Structures are given as C-alpha cells and as structure tokens.
Amino acid sequence: EAGVAQSPRYKIIEKRQSVAFWCNPISGHATLYWYQQILGQGPKLLIQFQNNGVVDDSQLPKDRFSAERLKGVDSTLKIQPAKLEDSAVYLCASSNVKGRNYEQYFGPGTRLTVT
Amino acid sequence: SQQGEEDPQALSIQEGENATMNCSYKTSINNLQWYRQNSGRGLVHLILIRSNEREKHSGRLRVTLDTSKKSSSLLITASRAADTASYFCAPDTGRRALTFGSGTRLQVQP
Numbered sequence: 001e002a003g004v005a006q007s008p009r010y011k012i013i014e015k016r017q018s019v020a021f022w023c024n025p026i027s028g029h030a031t032l033y034w035y036q037q038i039l040g041q042g043p044k045l046l047i048q049f050q051n052n053g054v055v056d057d058s059q060l061p062k063d064r065f066s067a068e069r070l071k072g073v074d075s076t077l078k079i080q081p082a083k084l085e086d087s088a089v090y091l092c093a094s095s096n097v098k099g100r101n102y103e104q105y106f107g108p109g110t111r112l113t114v115t
Numbered sequence: 116s117q118q119g120e121e122d123p124q125a126l127s128i129q130e131g132e133n134a135t136m137n138c139s140y141k142t143s144i145n146n147l148q149w150y151r152q153n154s155g156r157g158l159v160h161l162i163l164i165r166s167n168e169r170e171k172h173s174g175r176l177r178v179t180l181d182t183s184k185k186s187s188s189l190l191i192t193a194s195r196a197a198d199t200a201s202y203f204c205a206p207d208t209g210r211r212a213l214t215f216g217s218g219t220r221l222q223v224q225p
Binding site for chain 1: 118146148157158159160163203212213214215216217218
C-alpha cells in the first residue's frame with residue numbers, strides 16, 4: 001500500500017511570498033489532516049477534512065492560510081503571504097476511520113524556510 | 116488542554132538498556148496513541164491503547180495506561196541505536212483531532 005505523498009519536500013521563499021503544498025493521502029482514507037511542526041515542538045493541527053468537508057480548522061490562521069480538498073482526495077495547503085514564523089515542517093496525514101481518531105498515517109512532510 | 120505532556124523531555128541510554136517515557140493528560144479519553152518520529156521515517160504510529168485496557172504489548176514495546184491517574188508509560192526493552200527518535204503521546208478525547216505534546220527525545224548510544 002502506497003503511503004501518504006507530499007510535495008515539494010523542501011521549499012525556501014522570502015517573506016510576503018506565497019507557497020503551496022500538496023498532499024495525496026492513502027487511497028480510500030476519508031480523513032485528511034494538515035499539521036505544522038516547528039523545530040523542537042510536536043505537530044500542531046491546522047485543519048482536518050472528512051472527505052471534502054472541513055471538520056476542524058480552529059487553529060488555522062485564516063488570514064494567511066487556506067486549504068482545500070477538492071473531490072475528497074488530494075489536498076493543497078496555501079500560505080499567502082508568508083511570515084518568518086511560518087518556517088516549519090508541514091505534515092499531511094490520513095486516516096481511514098470516519099469520525100474517530102484511530103491511527104494516522106503521516107507523509108514525509110514539506111520543510112518550509114521563510115527568509 | 117487535550118494534549119499529552121511527555122516526560123522526560125530528553126533521555127540518553129546505552130544500547131541494550133530499557134527506556135521508559137511517560138505521558139500525562141488532563142481529560143477523560145477514549146484511547147491514547149504513541150507515535151515515533153525520526154529523520155529517516157518521519158512520524159509513525161506505534162501503538163494504541165484503549166481506555167478500558169491497562170497494558171498492551173507490541174514487540175519490544177510495552178504501554179501501560181492508568182486512567183485514574185491520567186497517565187501512560189511507554190517502555191522500550193533492549194533498546195537499539197535505531198530506536199533513537201522523538202516519541203509523542205496523543206490522547207484521544209473523541210471530540211477533536213489528536214493533539215501532540217513536545218515529545219521525549221530518546222538517544223540510544225551504540
């Protein structure tokens with residue numbers, strides 16, 4: 001079974017620029033998560049999708065971050081404009097159990113550096 | 116807060132020794148999960164223990180759960196250099212997605 005795919009793996013941008021990350025979850029997984037992990041900290045949930053609907057985006061900085069999951073499969077996370085404090089690893093995860101927090105499968109992440 | 120807090124923050128042991136890390140949380144849970152993160156394989160699910168279970172084993176891993184104390188422990192027996200990683204607990208309250216603490220950074224010296 002193929003794992004969660006993310007791209008790009010690394011991205012360096014200047015502050016105030018925009019950036020987009022892509023995630024392809026494990027086939028058949030209805031739930032998709034985006035996390036932000038700052039160096040030395042644990043992953044922090046940004047947004048959770050159930051199919052193509054948003055379940056939880058309470059910690060998503062909506063003035064600059066947006067995410068979508070068209071057709072309930074792939075997802076993109078966008079930052080516009082980026083700030084220095086957005087430098088982090090962005091992790092995508094998926095789960096195949098609807099509405100319940102069973103094990104999550106994580107992608108390799110995208111390391112973003114904002115200069 | 117729904118996140119778990121891991122203790123200690125860092126742990127260094129010799130290969131072959133056992134490693135124990137602890138997790139405390141504040142609210143009632145449905146289950147508690149442990150994850151490992153290293154540079155090679157990213158964040159990986161290790162084990163899930165349900166609220167009605169007290170102990171669970173998986174290979175060299177042993178997890179205990181004490182819901183009265185709102186705490187869990189992860190024991191890695193006969194540690195290997197490959198166990199070097201950060202370990203996170205994630206309590207599941209059933210109301211929101213998992214939240215992670217800052218983790219325990221385990222260093223296993225060969």
